[in-house]
Amino acid sequence: MPPLELLFQQALNGLMLGVMYALIAVGFTLFFGVLDVIHFSHGDIYMLGAFAGLSVLTGLAAAGVGAPALALPLAFAASIVITGLIGVAAERVCVKPLARSSPLMTLLATLSLGLVIRESVLIFYPRGADPKPFPWLLPQGSFDVGGVVIRYENLAILAIGLAAMVAVDRIINRTRMGAAIRAVAQDPEAAQMMGVNLDRTVDATFFLGSGLAAVAGILSGLYYSEIHFIMGVTGGVIGFSAAAIGGLGNVYGAILGGLLFGLVQTMAAALIPRGSEFRDVVAFAVVLLFLVVRPSGILGAKSVERV
């Protein structure tokens, strides 16, 4: 049994990873809510968010705006907008036109769109095959609570992630567009009869979800201090798993699922010998277990199909 401090340390790390996973998972769950589709290229949208953030930061540094307090918010804002628009474009091109055909078609289309995005970054981004170093912009240094080292940058990542989640909660529960998103998720036809513009709502949902993925992408760049074009594959699979554990269609479930996935990963790394190599195996085994025990997810409503 490892010492307690190590467990706490790993729990903190797990929380950090969990916040990023949760932000990706919220996108999956939102898209599933409004269009009943799994948007498999969402992971690659997350990767694009990280690359957009890095490009903006590089551009800002070249323009002489190097101060983190200014550069970082700008990078977040720009990346959210760029990635959000790309997300909307992805939806217009290959999700919406296929939404009425069989789910297999959407799945295949989004999978191949993800492949296209990935390969485009690999080929067209300068030296796209190499991992890209991400600048250290968060305050460095740390303090110590009972043997657990807490780094300032970790706190900053947690704070940004939490802020993003609170923002989603506000948008969904307090704004007109949020009400429209909820209405469409419940019943698209009834929502349209109440005057909800379906196309605009779907666009807004994809903008929101992709923007969150961009936040997650930049956060992961800040956390690992490097990004790689392949990161979207694992990111997407984990985000989807998190959304499924939480219950597809439920935003809070997705957040819970993301945090749980991060915790399971880091705990596996701490508790199992050679665990850091096998942490994904353990985490996916937990996902499988969830599917057996509670197929509709932690917070998912049990669906009864009517004919």
Place this chain on the structure above:
Amino acid sequence: MILVWAAEAVVLVLVVLGILVEAPLALAGTAAAGLAALVLVRVRPRLRAALAGAFAEHPTAALAGGAVCALALPFALRASPYWTFVATLALVYVVIGQGLNLQIGTAGLINLAGAAFAGLGAYTVGLLTVSAGWPAWLAFLAGPVVAVVVGTLLFVPILTTRGHYLALVTIAFVFIFNVLMNNLEFTGGPQGIKNIPTLRLFGYAFTTAPTVLGIALPAHANFYFAAVALAALATGVIRRLHDSWLGVALNTLRDDEIAAKCCGISIARAKLTAFCIGNFFIGLGGALYAVMVGFVSPPDFDFGYSLIMLSVIIIGGVDSIPGVVLGACLLVPLPERFRFLHEYRLLLYGVVILVMLLYRSQGLWPAAVRRYR
């Protein structure tokens, strides 16, 4: 009957020319001839009707002609062992594609772990022969069985769930498989398994270059003939299954589970059967790959290959059995022919699939409507 054989001979000649011709002018000529043939068939309805009628009337002759063409290919390619290898690889993809098509096309079971199941077959062969000292042919038979067993274990948790969970589980499985193969010691880690002994039949090693009718063929021709046999076997078996009661049941539950249930189909049993049979052929393809190449390593079976297997099905036509053959024979050799595009290969795959899905979702050779007489 003459018409059938003439058409097949033309296709064979065009394929061989397309592969072997090096000079740009001759290549352009071959492509133009192929295109002209296609256009001619398209714009002359009488020729088209005559061809379709001839193929429908003489199915045995058509099959025999196809078999002769397939067997004749290595003789035409004997100058280039490399292209014999590529042709064999295409046939391996036919075996895998037929299995995957039963799952994805016929039953609507979204299996994104094609590469992992093929990898299971291949690794089983490698481990059993190199580490356990089994004879190659026994290990070769054990490969697909292992793929079926592992597939069943994966499938049981999601028997009662619906929707996209199989996609989730299979994606997760590809990644787990890669992590395990990379990190476990007995699988050789990132180096993989080297020096897998080749198949031996009655003391005849498959790596010796054969001489047939006095013509020396490259060593891979052995595997080519074996792959032709296996591809024919897979296609035949899957075709019979597709036409059988099981195929109808799978199509029904793919289109409407509740209706299928009301017709008395046991959803769980039918799905599991389709999944197992599909994995058997996918594992068989992987095992064939292992004995052919003699070397397996984790990057040969990563998620990208799952997507390539998937594109074979989509390009050919979902649920279309001849489509799978066409898809594999197009998708595997074409990127090899255009090596200068190699860097863009996956990007082009992605774009082509996307365009196909958006504008011709039934594939190049759409599945025929079932006919019962």
